[in-house]
Amino acid sequence: MNGTAQNTFGNGLQNGSVDVNGAGSSHESPEHQQATSSAPLRNGFPGNHNEEIVEHLYQAGFQAGNYSDILLHVHQNMYRLHSIILSRSPYLAHLMSTTLQPGGQRAIYVPLDHDREVTPDGFAIALGYLYSSASLRLIHPENARAVLAAACLLGGMDDLCEFAYDVCRRSISLDNIGSWLDFVDVPEAAPGSATPIRAGTPMRTGTPMLPGTPTLASPPPLPQPTSLFGLYTQRLRGDVFNFLVVVLPATLDLTGANEDPSEPSGRDVLMQVFSRLPFEMFKSAVESPTFQFGTDQARFKFAKDTIEVRKRSNPRAAGTEETVVLAFGGGNFGGSAVHVTRKLKKKPLWKVSS
Structure with a gap:
């Protein structure tokens, strides 16, 4: 855990410890402690500290893609995202851990081109929920089922699933x-296959791989x-x-x-x-x-x-x-x-x- 005595960084300094110049000290002056101790607390933190952090992550991290360390490709779209946030999803965590990277910036590909239920809008909302619950504001009856599908696929989003399901049920x-x-x-069964498919649904034969595209060692x-x-x-x-x-x-x-014969x-x-x-x-x-x-x-x-x-x-x-x-x-x-x-x-x- 960051900040514990057993966990040190490569430069020999514990996260939050004091260096030779006193920079990075986890201890503050008595004057500063006195100034902050009088600030109103909310859930043990001053003001809206947690909310401000989450809002910053959503706006600067998800919406703007600042300081990203991984590219996510899905539905012909590309997202600049952050591995530590994506790891909240078991599906994406597995994808990141099994994708062989040829070099350069990390990239993962989610093959959903033939999945009708997971739409680009639904996937984007579920992806944003990894950063903040602000995504809930974007759910409406027309996209709720797609959000539910994406949330079920990505995993680790029980609250989002319940919210989207309730919108579906009421709509x-x-x-x-x-x-x-x-x-x-x-679903109808494909000839010679035990896997059911819907009539008219294209068969998934694999995601076309472009030159230089990372390959999945064990795709979920x-x-x-x-x-x-x-x-x-x-x-x-x-x-x-x-x-x-x-x-x-x-x-x-x-x-x-019927009073109106035309109806x-x-x-x-x-x-x-x-x-x-x-x-x-x-x-x-x-x-x-x-x-x-x-x-x-x-x-x-x-x-x-x-x-x-x-x-x-x-x-x-x-x-x-x-x-x-x-x-x-x-x-x-x-x-x-x-x-x-x-x-x-x-x-x-x-x-x-x-």
Whole structure:
């Protein structure tokens, strides 16, 4: 620890000790001690001492990049940063310790070009949080999920993760539900691979290395989009599900007639949203006891109409046949008399004449 007797610098002087000229003394004159002892203390320090240091680190260190000792390249951007601050992140600490440097100023490369969840804005906010909590002021509903993704990737930012997650949870709405449905959708497996990927996502084949670029001896693996969020994945899935079966139906008029024929009714809006759901989420939502949609007959009719829309507009339904049944005589499935099933369509049999 700096300042202890066991820890000395190369010049033989302990940090804070007195040299032959008395410079650098950790002891001050009685007059100075008396002058400072009367200053108001805050958390044991005079005035806003800690806050001023953190603000200086954020403005001069992160924003301006003064006195940097390392370059960080990500998303076609370059940051002039400081290794001691970056070491707060387990991911970046590992990257720095395993990057072979050919000489000159140290540099590390974070390969995120094909990761949709970690955006440049989200990564910059998480990076700035290593210096100061001032980054929290930059989080809003449009970038909160990207900040959460970046914070989960870098690690060591539990407070930032919770803050960004809370913004995400409170921002789920009808206007952005499409984006959240893409998030909760189950990734598809790549042919011949056990690693799930999203449809349309470019395969990561490695970061192109330019001449003179440091190489990674042991690059930390980059998680897939949903696994990147760790435990927050399931929490966000639960929040989206709660919005679909509780919040959204409560905000829509599902029973009254639409006064404006040119506008879709509340039932039609809910049907369009449910038509986009992955099958397992659609099934769970329709069968959920918390899904308040009138009588069992009304819920059955809603599910049946939604399945018809899914057949026409949902590419996931291709090759499968979804049906809904209504149980009579008191029988129910998981607390609901409405039960949704899915089976593969039978392939047509062709008769070959001899």
